[in-house]
Amino acid sequence: MLTTGFKLWFGFFVAVVLAAVFAGYTSGATETGPISLGWKGGVGNHVSYTILVFAAGVLALFGLVALAFRDADAEAQAEVLGLDEAPEAQAAVGNSLWPIFGALGIGSTGVGLVVHPAIFVTGLCIVAAVAVEWTMTNWSEKVSGDPVANAEARENLMRPIEIPVLGTIGVGVLVLAVSRILLASSVTGAVWVATAVGIVIFGLAVLVSKRPDLPRAAVRGILFVGCVAVLVLGIVTAVSGEREFHHKGGGGHHDDAHAEADH
Amino acid sequence: MTTTDNAAASDSAPTSLEQAVTTTDPVVLGRVWGFGGMTAVLLGAVAGLLVGLERLDLGSADVFGSADEVFQFWSAHRVAFVLLGVLPALMALATTVVPRQCSGPLVFPRAAAMACWTWLIGAGMTVVGFLVDGGLGTPGGGGQREATALTVMGLLLAIGGLLLASVCVMTTIVSGRPAGTGLRDLPYTAWTTLVGATVWTGMLGVLAANAVLAYVDLRGRPAVRFGAEDAIWEQLSWMFTHPAIYVLALPVLGIALDLVSSVTRTEQSNRDVVLVATAAFGFLSFGAFAQTFFDTPGTPIAEEAISVVAAFAIVPVTLAIVGGLADTLRRGAANLGSKPPAEAVCSLLAALLVLAATAVGAVRVIAPLELLDSSVTGAHFALVLGAVVLGVGAGFHHWGEELVGPKGRRPGLFLLGGLAVAGGTVLVGVADLVSGLLDQADFTGVDLATAGNPDSGVGGLNLVSMVGSVVLLAGLGLWMLTGSLHTAANRKGAA
Numbered sequence: 001m002l003t004t005g006f007k008l009w010f011g012f013f014v015a016v017v018l019a020a021v022f023a024g025y026t027s028g029a030t031e032t033g034p035i036s037l038g039w040k041g042g043v044g045n046h047v048s049y050t051i052l053v054f055a056a057g058v059l060a061l062f063g064l065v066a067l068a069f070r071d072a073d074a075e076a077q078a079e080v081l082g083l084d085e086a087p088e089a090q091a092a093v094g095n096s097l098w099p100i101f102g103a104l105g106i107g108s109t110g111v112g113l114v115v116h117p118a119i120f121v122t123g124l125c126i127v128a129a130v131a132v133e134w135t136m137t138n139w140s141e142k143v144s145g146d147p148v149a150n151a152e153a154r155e156n157l158m159r160p161i162e163i164p165v166l167g168t169i170g171v172g173v174l175v176l177a178v179s180r181i182l183l184a185s186s187v188t189g190a191v192w193v194a195t196a197v198g199i200v201i202f203g204l205a206v207l208v209s210k211r212p213d214l215p216r217a218a219v220r221g222i223l224f225v226g227c228v229a230v231l232v233l234g235i236v237t238a239v240s241g242e243r244e245f246h247h248k249g250g251g252g253h254h255d256d257a258h259a260e261a262d263h
Numbered sequence: 264m265t266t267t268d269n270a271a272a273s274d275s276a277p278t279s280l281e282q283a284v285t286t287t288d289p290v291v292l293g294r295v296w297g298f299g300g301m302t303a304v305l306l307g308a309v310a311g312l313l314v315g316l317e318r319l320d321l322g323s324a325d326v327f328g329s330a331d332e333v334f335q336f337w338s339a340h341r342v343a344f345v346l347l348g349v350l351p352a353l354m355a356l357a358t359t360v361v362p363r364q365c366s367g368p369l370v371f372p373r374a375a376a377m378a379c380w381t382w383l384i385g386a387g388m389t390v391v392g393f394l395v396d397g398g399l400g401t402p403g404g405g406g407q408r409e410a411t412a413l414t415v416m417g418l419l420l421a422i423g424g425l426l427l428a429s430v431c432v433m434t435t436i437v438s439g440r441p442a443g444t445g446l447r448d449l450p451y452t453a454w455t456t457l458v459g460a461t462v463w464t465g466m467l468g469v470l471a472a473n474a475v476l477a478y479v480d481l482r483g484r485p486a487v488r489f490g491a492e493d494a495i496w497e498q499l500s501w502m503f504t505h506p507a508i509y510v511l512a513l514p515v516l517g518i519a520l521d522l523v524s525s526v527t528r529t530e531q532s533n534r535d536v537v538l539v540a541t542a543a544f545g546f547l548s549f550g551a552f553a554q555t556f557f558d559t560p561g562t563p564i565a566e567e568a569i570s571v572v573a574a575f576a577i578v579p580v581t582l583a584i585v586g587g588l589a590d591t592l593r594r595g596a597a598n599l600g601s602k603p604p605a606e607a608v609c610s611l612l613a614a615l616l617v618l619a620a621t622a623v624g625a626v627r628v629i630a631p632l633e634l635l636d637s638s639v640t641g642a643h644f645a646l647v648l649g650a651v652v653l654g655v656g657a658g659f660h661h662w663g664e665e666l667v668g669p670k671g672r673r674p675g676l677f678l679l680g681g682l683a684v685a686g687g688t689v690l691v692g693v694a695d696l697v698s699g700l701l702d703q704a705d706f707t708g709v710d711l712a713t714a715g716n717p718d719s720g721v722g723g724l725n726l727v728s729m730v731g732s733v734v735l736l737a738g739l740g741l742w743m744l745t746g747s748l749h750t751a752a753n754r755k756g757a758a
């Protein structure tokens with residue numbers, strides 16, 4: 001049986017086809033051009049004819065989609081799925097990181113287009129990663145009717161990829177940030193910075209290991225504040241630039257050994 | 264479950280910040296849309312007030328340093344009201360109230376969350392772009408190119424967020440209804456949101472294309488045409504004038520129809536006529552064709568028959584909708600009691616302001632009067648946007664219990680704020696209308712020639728308009744206070 005939706009779109013399709021033929025013949029078409037899509041004869045005004053024919057194609061497609069999916073009728077869906085009643089149109093979803101990270105990725109891409117290519121590329125990487133993660137989350141939610149089993153299925157598949165990749169990125173970013181801080185400091189200052197940072201990290205690690213009952217939120221907070229501090233300092237020092245390096249023996253030699261000016 | 268499991272579960276429970284940024288709950292997202300939108304309206308009103316102060320003396324720059332700076336604030340006022348203000352505020356109601364009216368959840372909740380955050384980031388970039396000497400171009404080319412690019416990019420992100428949210432809302436209305444509920448059975452807010460979202464989805468895509476064109480030409484070598492500093496605003500300005508801005512008023516008419524029907528406990532008669540009229544209102548609001556920048560030799564698009572007919576045709580259509588509203592009010596007046604609810608008063612005032620705005624819009628296109636570039640355009644903008652702000656505020660108050668919670672509602676304070684918003688809008692609208700009839704230009708700049716060499720008397724009218732801006736700002740401030748007290752009371756109750 002033809003559905004109501006199909007009839008509506010098919011009606012529009014016929015009207016636009018007739019409009020295309022009319023437009024063709026009233027704008028200089030010859031022979032059967034407007035009827036045969038220009039196979040025998042001219043179609044008249046190309047612009048109006050092309051727009052109308054494309055519109056007719058789109059409307060026909062809408063009609064076929066409406067027919068194929070039975071106008072998204074709930075009874076038809078239940079019949080296809082072998083159920084008494086069609087499932088909810090929108091299953092309840094919990095909190096998700098992907099929307100906010102997706103928005104941040106898009107935002108970074110936009111800011112990067114204006115400010116710097118590195119930010120643009122970072123944004124693209126975030127968007128690509130979010131696209132993969134979001135897709136896998138959606139896939140896992142349809143594995144079974146049990147949310148716990150679904151979450152496990154996702155973790156089994158994604159954790160072996162996420163942990164090494166995120167670990168590598170995290171280490172890389174921190175190394176880069178710390179190197180910027182050390183390169184911006186004076187020679188003696190860099191030694192002091194490295195010593196102080198090392199002592200702080202070691203001290204905190206000892207504290208955490210001595211107190212296993214420390215709330216997880218507190219550990220996460222310490223790590224978060226530490227990482228943000230290193231990143232911010234890294235960005236600030238990268239912007240301010242490295243200290244000056246003076247090559248031994250003047251600019252003509254490319255000797256590995258070089259002396260550094262202490263500021 | 265063991266004690267260890269319990270401890271681990273409580274440890275890994277998300278913090279309130281994590282909860283807020285990862286939520287897909289439409290109510291929380293609605294609060295972000297609503298608070299962000301109303302804050303932008305407040306900022307836009309401040310920008311409008313500063314421009315109003317500058318207009319007190321048309322012959323010199325007193326508040327700002329140059330005409331370019333005035334232009335930046337003048338355009339920021341319009342952008343903040345439309346794309347950063349009332350559209351997101353309408354989206355707050357669309358993502359929370361409309362799904363409930365359709366008896367189902369919001370479809371694509373994660374996409375709706377991403378839309379909300381994308382809009383917020385875009386809005387932030389746009390505001391920063393305006394503040395760092397960017398904006399959407401300047402007539403004298405005095406803005407910073409990079410800051411202008413940032414503003415355009417921010418606008419693109421904001422548009423992207425609004426488009427994605429609109430898709431979620433439209434899909435919810437079209438496919439999220441329970442079996443057996445037709446589109447004709449929908450409450451008016453849901454119906455007008457569907458019509459409005461369909462129209463602004465069609466327009467925002469075109470606006471995004473305009474912005475992309477301007478951005479691409481703006482970057483790199485000197486702009487050829489579209490990205491020239493003095494050309495960017497003209498390409499985007501169609502979104503902030505007749506007929507495109509009417510689409511913002513459509514959901515407000517729907518809110519008014521629902522509110523009046525609810526408070527008078529009276530069914531709307533001639534329901535199909537009102538549905539058709541609101542659909543016609545939406546159809547007449549489509550304005551992507553009215554781009555003056557692309558005028559070819561001959562009659563400008565704003566003076567073409569299609570623009571003029573649309574401007575006049577929308578008046579009887581609005582009259583039909585307001586007439587339906589008045590009929591319901593008349594039949595149910597006995598149920599109103601001695602103190603009609605504040606939200607009903609505000610929504611009725613909003614509907615009347617929309618009607619007044621359509622009348623001003625029709626006067627504006629009468630060719631012999633030559634008002635298209637006069638401050639009648641500003642009056643038209645002020646009346647439509649004032650009506651929308653008033654209607655959205657009424658919606659927030661009416662559905663505040665669902666959005667924020669039951670405690671701490673202050674109808675008296677809300678009504679006072681609403682009356683101030685309405686009064687301020689009328690003062691600005693009437694003063695600018697008369698100034699336009701006395702030849703004052705829409706953008707007055709800092710010299711008399713740019714201001715259109717208006718007749719004497721506009722000085723007093725500009726003072727009235729500035730007072731109207733102050734009253735409007737005071738009303739918005741009162742509303743923000745009401746909203747904050749409402750939220751605080753419920754947060755306290757929850758704690």
